[in-house]
Amino acid sequence: xxxxxxxxxxxxxxxxxxxxxxxxxxxxxxxxxxxxxxxxxxxxxxxxxxxxxxxxxxxxxxxxxxxxxxxxxxxxxxxxxxxxxxxxxxxxxxxxxxx
Amino acid sequence: xxxxxxxxxxxxxxxxxxxxxxxxxxxxxxxxxxxxxxxxxxxxxxxxxxxxxxxxxxxxxxxxxxxxxxxxxxxxxxxxxxxxxxxxxxxxxxxxxxxxxxxxxxxxxxxxxxxxxxxxxxxxxxxxxxxxxxxxxxxxxxxxxxxxxxxxxxxxxxxxxxxxxxxxxxxxxxxxxxxxxxxxxxxxxxxxxxxxxxxxxxxxxxxxxxxxxxxxxxxxxxxxxxxxxxxxxxx
Numbered sequence: 001x002x003x004x005x006x007x008x009x010x011x012x013x014x015x016x017x018x019x020x021x022x023x024x025x026x027x028x029x030x031x032x033x034x035x036x037x038x039x040x041x042x043x044x045x046x047x048x049x050x051x052x053x054x055x056x057x058x059x060x061x062x063x064x065x066x067x068x069x070x071x072x073x074x075x076x077x078x079x080x081x082x083x084x085x086x087x088x089x090x091x092x093x094x095x096x097x098x099x
Numbered sequence: 100x101x102x103x104x105x106x107x108x109x110x111x112x113x114x115x116x117x118x119x120x121x122x123x124x125x126x127x128x129x130x131x132x133x134x135x136x137x138x139x140x141x142x143x144x145x146x147x148x149x150x151x152x153x154x155x156x157x158x159x160x161x162x163x164x165x166x167x168x169x170x171x172x173x174x175x176x177x178x179x180x181x182x183x184x185x186x187x188x189x190x191x192x193x194x195x196x197x198x199x200x201x202x203x204x205x206x207x208x209x210x211x212x213x214x215x216x217x218x219x220x221x222x223x224x225x226x227x228x229x230x231x232x233x234x235x236x237x238x239x240x241x242x243x244x245x246x247x248x249x250x251x252x253x254x255x256x257x258x259x260x261x262x263x264x265x266x267x268x269x270x271x272x273x274x275x276x277x278x279x280x281x282x283x284x285x286x287x288x289x290x291x292x293x294x295x296x297x298x299x300x301x302x303x304x305x306x307x308x309x310x311x312x313x314x315x316x317x318x319x320x321x322x323x324x325x326x327x328x329x330x331x332x333x334x
Contacts, residue, residue: 043265050217063161 001059001093006086009059013051014082017044029083036080045079056089064092105146107171108317109133109164111154111211112181114140116280120306121178121313122147133167136181154181154207164214176226176317177215179208179252186286189243197244204248209255212270216263225268228316229256233276236334237297241290249274253328260326269325273312276304276332299333 011027022039025031032038034045053066071078071088078088108125112118113134119142122132126146135152143149150166152159167174183203185196208229219225232249234242253272260270276298277283277291295301312329315321 047220047266050220054217063158 001056001090003086003090005059006056006089007082009055010048010052010082010085013048013055014040016051017048027082029081029086031082032080033082033085034077034079049079052085052089056093060093064089066092105129105131106175107131107133107167107173108176108178109135109167109174109211109215110178110180111135111152111207113149114138117275117278117306117309118180121180121310124310124313130176131171133163133171135163154179154211155202157210160207160210160214164211164218168218173222174215174218175224176228177211177219178313179211179227179229181207182230182249184242184245184283186241186245188241192244200244200248201251204245205251205255208252212255212259216259216266216268219268220263220266223267225263225266226317226321227256227259227263227268227270228313229253229270229272231272231274231328231330233274233294233298233330233332233334235274236330237294239294256328257326264325267322269316269322271316271325272328273309273316274328274330274334275309276330276334278304278306278309295332302332304331 007029014027014031014033018039033040033048040048049067053064057064066089076084078084108130110118110121110132111134113122114136118134118136119140122134122144125132126144130146132147133150134147135150135154137151137153139151140149150163152163154160164174181203183200185200187196212227212229215227216225229252230249231253232246234246235250235253239246256270256272263270277294283291291303295303308331312331316324
């Protein structure tokens with residue numbers, strides 16, 4: 001999966017959980033999903049992560065967990081922007097898998 | 100993916116006992132029921148689908164709930180009935196027994212709750228019903244590990260109720276008294292009588308008593324009832 005494919009999955013999920021009237025700029029890699037001026041509340045953020053996780057897992061036929069302890073404890077949260085989340089997913093997908 | 104008009108219920112541990120009774124009760128009431136156990140049941144029912152799943156196995160639980168999502172398009176209720184008991188003095192309990200009880204009673208409940216809620220939150224509606232035990236409020240000697248595993252279920256459910264409240268998902272616990280199922284078959288009659296003697300209503304529980312509380316938690320009108328533990332028998 002390329003970074004652009006990751007970004008498209010996240011943008012699709014973002015559109016599902018952010019009402020159109022709350023989107024003030026074009027949605028892209030720099031769009032905030034956590035903190036700052038993100039229009040996502042905590043419930044919508046959880047739903048977005050579940051949706052992205054399911055889409056990635058279906059595309060790859062794997063069982064990746066995006067919001068694991070490592071993701072939650074990083075100094076720079078991978079959930080800051082659509083781009084940073086795509087970068088984090090790319091890293092996860094490159095790691096060797098059990099089995 | 101099709102979305103059924105009928106509400107879809109998942110029950111774990113349906114091969115026998117309370118689980119099987121709830122399948123019969125809820126299919127009769129018009130629900131589509133999905134259930135699971137490690138071994139295949141020797142019965143079938145219309146509107147019931149069985150999955151051979153060990154609830155302690157993450158991949159199996161994930162696959163079952165993904166399958167329900169694909170076939171039914173929704174999940175309205177998850178009832179974590181699968182459970183095992185063991186009676187022994189704590190000082191004589193092998194750690195393997197503790198691991199087994201915690202795995203089925205707590206880990207299994209956690210996995211099914213987690214995956215069910217992922218599916219439920221898509222429609223911003225859900226009912227999670229977990230199983231506790233009267234052994235906890237009664238401080239039953241010989242049931243320390245079993246009660247501890249169910250205590251974990253209670254604590255988890257009460258926090259989960261807060262985490263899932265904004266998703267329209269309620270999470271509650273039913274705490275049955277001894278009921279005439281396999282779970283209590285190995286317990287001496289004197290011990291059962293002693294437990295019954297400590298209840299407000301002094302009798303063995305019935306499967307109908309459990310179904311009654313499950314029906315209450317499941318009602319769409321019960322959307323303001325969450326994080327609660329209802330013990331049968333008046334505890």
